[in-house]
Amino acid sequence: MNRDTRAHAIKATDIDGATWFKSTYSDNGTACVEVADTRRTHGRVAIKDSKQRSGPALLISPEAFAALVSDAAAGPYGL
Template sequence: MPKHVVPEGAWFKSSYSQDNGTNCVEVADLASTGQVAVRDSKDKAGPALLFPTESFAAFVAAVRGGRFGG
């Protein structure tokens, strides 16, 4: 995804990221495209992964439901 597609202000740190800065994920809701972008907050210039909004919502629901053990 080209960097200019997601404005820097659209990114927010996931509430599941750790406060110590070691495991930080940022998310951008791209509602106009039906997608959610995810990136490593320590590598803002690096790649972003794109997921369909419905798939990302299902993943978050599964995490909240404890389906991944952590």
């Protein structure tokens, strides 16, 4: 099966039933992202800026999200 690995943008309010989670490592609202597991409904993981409640959200593959988290934990983004 040829899996579509491209990212897709969507308004966060258009993702029905999404439960958004913010990292406990986020600061007090100045540099936060939220994540929703939308694999069941969209086959992807949704990411959005916490300051923009209604979106946009970026939908990426679970594999791309795992790589992002792994890279962020390794430190190449200056976090």
